[in-house]
Amino acid sequence: MSLTLEHCRERDARDPLRPLRDLFTLPAGVIYLDGNSLGPMPKAAAPRVAQAVQQEWGEGLIRSWNSAGWFELPQRLGDKIGTIVGAKPGEVVATDSTSINLFKVLSAALSIASAGSPQRKVVVSERSNFPTDLYIAEALCKERGLTLKLVEPHEIAASLDSSVAVLMLTHVNYRTGAMHDMRAVTRRAHESGALTVWDLAHSAGAVEVDLHGAHADFAIGCGYKYLNGGPGAPAFVWVHPRHADRFWQPLAGWWSHEAPFEFTPHYRPAAGIARYLCGTQPILSMTALECGLDTVLAAQPFGGMKALREKSLALTDTFIALVEERCAGHGVSLVTPREHALRGSQVCLAYVDPHASLPPEGASAALGRPGAGREGAYAIVQALIARGVIGDFRAPEILRFGFTPLYLGFEDVWNAVEHLREVLATAEWKRDEFNRRNAVT
């Protein structure tokens, strides 16, 4: 039985989460499938940030550190994030960037691991993990004389031997949309004696996360993707209470001091997650982040993350079904796992031009500049953007589409697939690509 536009409209009509769309400003004519890169603007953000600028900064000046609660922002926002990822109050802080927070927790995890088992000198991660995670780990391993071992997803379990100190994974892969079973993988890591560091960049606000239920050790994540916190919004960090007090993380700035206003020359780390703070935080960006968190929390009366996840799977199921039915024969194939338990909140398609012969494996090594045959994914994404369907390209051949149930409906999915079908069927991207290459710019 084929899905129709009518089916999609009916699903939207009976969608209890539909009113949440009104929390956002979305430009007219845009179908936004890139909320996994930058979430859209909550309507509340514009007046709230204006208030922070004009009243809190402009009028309150330095007094606003206390009177406007600026000092409490990392903890207050952290608690809101905690409810989204299965952490308890007081366990999360919103601060710094994802990369910097990863450095903090990986430093802590390695120090805790080496204190107990100095022979453990390996960090295991996925070769296709988000590069910044690998870079941070690579630099830290270099500093400490450790080894970063990169494996394929199916090799993770076998790689966990007595040499491994830390297993560092991103819960949902940025490129494929594949999701790990956090609980099972954590159990396997613990059985081998390793600690786990989870990057929730593509999970927080997108899928159900239960850090305590999974017995995870450390987690970090991003504020500007599914949490809708604004461009470059501060990130977050969670440390299980069993570890939080065990280690000085090396970015020991004044906001992590036990008594920051005593201005004493010697460092005494604050208890708990506060010691994972460092310096003064960008208040205006924090203010916008809170508006983003509130959009996710607005789903609580409708079933919260469970309801969001159900709708997300329905959206991605619909997208997959429509693409396979309506775009067949045009060179796109599914990269993201079909099984719900293995899928995040995005769908990735690989594009291979059905009318070109494939180059030998390895010939398209210049990432970002797709080789012959695989050429096209970038241009197809550009053609879709020109039509108002904003997705993402990941070199060399991936079309990436994020689905955020807070503001997307089933009719959006239908329309997005129609645009994709037309772009592929008419090969307009080849004309666009031709024009682009020959444009005098």
Place this chain on the structure above:
Amino acid sequence: MSLTLEHCRERDARDPLRPLRDLFTLPAGVIYLDGNSLGPMPKAAAPRVAQAVQQEWGEGLIRSWNSAGWFELPQRLGDKIGTIVGAKPGEVVATDSTSINLFKVLSAALSIASAGSPQRKVVVSERSNFPTDLYIAEALCKERGLTLKLVEPHEIAASLDSSVAVLMLTHVNYRTGAMHDMRAVTRRAHESGALTVWDLAHSAGAVEVDLHGAHADFAIGCGYKYLNGGPGAPAFVWVHPRHADRFWQPLAGWWSHEAPFEFTPHYRPAAGIARYLCGTQPILSMTALECGLDTVLAAQPFGGMKALREKSLALTDTFIALVEERCAGHGVSLVTPREHALRGSQVCLAYVDPHASLPPEGASAALGRPGAGREGAYAIVQALIARGVIGDFRAPEILRFGFTPLYLGFEDVWNAVEHLREVLATAEWKRDEFNRRNAVT
């Protein structure tokens, strides 16, 4: 000859920098002497941040990374900062917090020093340096098995022996307003074989800084003090080109990669200062920072930092003269050096109650809770704030007043001293303190 209110008004009338005051929104009835803690709001900030929120984020969405130039912000703002501190284009980036940037440059400095001279295992700093600098250094020394040696200002030269890897100083002391001779101290450090790390938190935008002229090695600084970048604005980092390519700083996130959009699993540091970036930056806060930088650059046609510095010294000279003349006998004494070359852009007074006997030295060790006799500085600052004169308290006995020539005039200085005189003479702070302590809150 006594200074009069008339003299002050005359000086304002012939002050060529006077029009710059109109670049700021200052609340009615406030004399703001805390721009060295948080600079006030540039008028341009409100519409500019609103544009970044509503147009760039709200309408442009992910496209704004390119179309609104978000990717270039660290460098574009860095170049503006460079003109303020004597660095060349392409040598500075605006990013992260002061503490985190200190971690990066201190890591680099230590690695460069130890590569050449592994026997150098000491970092020298001032005991009264801003605590977060000491905490970052303490944690890093702990990690690397090095020693952090804290000395008094007059002991710095003698402390520079063949064991010292790095001399880490704040150019202008946050607590006393005393300024180092950056060129002379750097020369002395280099003669001893040590590298220098300068914190410009209380210098950038406040005093003339010439990093190249001083032959400095590394510098970091703050965006939200004299640069007026907004609460928690991103900080900045400069590395002399002779060092910039020599080291991977350990916060090796994707924005510091040679080709961040290739998404390759292995790290290759970008050339130059770009390798001192790490993760994605808080764009809204960066946008406000640019407005702040533009207020300082607006002084360029009037003589730039040289003209600002001259007015700053005139303001602090006037404040010192008026306090010594009009507040004599009320227990305040000058902490900040009288000599121009040794003074930053702030004046600190110590308060000791002239009607109380001093406790034995060391008895008031509980910083932040001033002991008998020294009690009062906190309450005096509160009484001044209640009158609209916003200064700062630094435990246990310091009244701290920052003078920013961009928006302060000589009549402001007169009025501030009048308020201080009245507060001291009427001892209204004692009543306030009494009321505060007995308030049911």
